[in-house]
Amino acid sequence: MDKPKEECGIFGIYGISEAANYVYLGLNFLQHRGQESCGIVSTEGISLYKQVGVGKISEFLDDEKLNYLKGYRAIGHVRYSTTGSPTLVNAQPITGSTSKGAVAIAHNGNITNANLIRNELIKQGKVFHSTSDSEVVIHLISESPCEDLVEGVKWALSRLEGSFALLIMTKDTLIAARDPMGFRPLSMGKVGDTIGDIGGTIAFSSEDSAFSIIEAKKLREVEPNEMIIVTESGITTDQILPIKPKTNQCVFELIYFAKPSSNLFHTSVYEYRLEIGRKLARAHPVDADYIVPVPDSGMVSAIGYSMESGIPLGLGLIRSHFIGRTFIEPSQKIRDFGVKMKFIPVPELITGKRIILIDDSVVRGTTSKKIVKLIRNYLPTEVHMRVASPPVRFPCFYGIDFSTYEELLANKHHTMNEIAAFIGVETIGYLDTDLLFTENDSASMGDFCAACFDGKYPSPLNQFSKDGFEQEIKQKYFGNRRGS
Ligand code: SF4
Secondary structure, three states: OOOOEEOEEEEEEEOOOOHHHHHHHHHHHHHHHOOOEEEEEEEOOOOEEEEEEEOOHHHHOOHHHHHHOOOOEEEEEEEOOOOOOOOHHHOOOEEEEEOOEEEEEEEEOOEOOHHHHHHHHHHOOOOOOOOOOOHHHHHHHHHOOOOOHHHHHHHHHOOOOEOOEEEEEOOOOEEEEEOOOOOOOOEEEEEOOOOOOOOOEEEEEOOHHHHHHHOOEEEEEOOOOEEEEEEOOEEEEEEOOOOOOOOOEEHHHHHHHOOOOOEEOOEEHHHHHHHHHHHHHHHOOOOOOEEEEOOOOOHHHHHHHHHHHOOOEOOOEEEOOOOOOHHHOOOHHHHOOHHHHHEEEOHHHOOOOEEEEEEOOOOOOHHHHHHHHHHHOOOOOEEEEEEOOOOOOOOOOOOEEOOOHHHOHHHHOOOHHHHHHHHOOOEEEEOOHHHOOOOOOOOOHHHEEOHHHHOOOOOOOHHHOOOOOHHHHHHHHHHHHHOO
16 A cells, blocks of 8 residues: 555563563554564563564464463564565564673664664674664663663663664563654553552553553653663663753654554544644535545544535445455556455445545555546546645655655645646645644644655754765665755
8 A cells, every 4th residue: 555654563561470462462453553574572580582573463473472472571563664674584572692681672763873883883893683773772782881781771772863662671671762852652551550569560552552452551651862661679760861852753653653542742643633634624625525534544534524624424435454465465467456455435425426535645646546546437526635644745764664755746746736637636635734733732843753744854864874875775765856
C-alpha cells in the first residue's frame, strides 16, 4: 500500500512471572508498526534469553520459543526496516556483551549520526554484526568511560542525533529513554498497585493503548530527553542532556501511524483526527451525497468531516483484513489485484451518487488512483478527494520510510488540478500545514516535527553529509533535484 511505514514498535515489562508472554501480547497490539521481523529478550536475573526472527510475532513465536524465554523481565520489538536490510541479522532486540555486562536493546527510530559513529568505531577495531543503526548504541555503552551502567547509558545516548525511543535491559535493570527532541513515542504503565519492588510490575509501550491488553494502567509518558530506570530498588529518572533542546514530536504519529485508541504526545489520537476532519470540511467544502472513508486510516477524519459538513457518512469501501502479503507477492500481475482484493465497493453508496473520498495522507498517489478507478467502475456521478494532512513533499530521516523525493506525488505534480487529474477525481483538497494545530487544540505546532510537509528538519542530518554515504543517500532521497 502507498503509505509511509513506521520503523518499529517496542514493548517491555519488569517484575512479573512469564514476562515474555506479556510482551508477546503487547507486540501483537503493536504489530501495525512493523511486520518484517520481531523478537523478545527476557531474563530471570542470571542470563539473557533471546528469540528473534522474520515475520509477524504470532507467526514466529510458538509455544516452544515462548517457553524458552524465562524470567520476570522482558523487552520486545517489531520492526519494519528503514536503516539496515530487513534480514534476520537486523532483527531486534539486539544483544551484546559490554563492559557493563550483557545488554539487550529494542530501538524505535533512526539515529542520523550512526554511520559517523560506526566508522569511527570500526577505525578503532570494533566489529559490527549488523547494518542496523541500533548496534552503535551497544558499542557506545561498552565504550563509555563511566563504570556505572546508568551513567554509561546516559553518556552513550548523549552522543546520538536523530530519533530514538529505547528499551535497554540488563540482568537487573530496565531503562526506558526518549531522544532529547522526543520524535518517537513511549509510555509507562503499571500492573497492580505496588511498584518499585519485585511484587510490582512496570510496563513500557510505544503506544499506551497496548496496556489495556495486559490490564495495565498508564502512569505517564516517558518525556523527551528523559531516562526512566527501573530496578528492584524502585524507579528513578534522569535527563540525557543537561539542557533539553526544543521538542519535535512526529506529527505523522497522530495523523496515521498510531491507533486511534492511543494517546501520545499528551494528545488523543482519535480526537486529533476527528478535529482534523472538521478543519478539512471547513477549509475544503463540497456538495456530495456521501462521505466515504478509505478504511481504516481515513475513518476518524471522515467522521469529523461528516459531523462538520452534515453530509452522511457511508462505508462505501469495505476493507478485507484477510489478504496476506505472501499471496500478493508472486508476480506484478497478481500484485495489481491488490487494491481490488483489499477494498470492496458497496454499489448502493456509489452508483449515481456524488461522493467525497477521505484519506489520512497521500504519498505517491498510486493507491489513491487505483481506488478511484475501482470506484468509477460503479458509476458515481462525482468523486472528490479530501486529504487529512498537507501534501507530503519531503522524505523523513527520523525513522519513517517514505518514497524517494522524486516519487512523492506532490513533487511530481505541483498544482491541485494536476494532482486531481493524476488521481482521477473532480477536485482534491489537502489540509494546510498551519491547520495541523490551531489555537484551540490541546497541543501546539511548536512541539512537533512536520519536516515531511515543510522541509524544516529539526535535527542535524550528519550521516547524510559528512561521510562516504553522502552521494548515495542524496541520490536515493532527493534524486537529481538535490543531487549536488
Ligand atoms: S519528517 Fe514527518 S514522518 Fe518524519 S519525524 Fe518529522 S513529521 Fe514524522
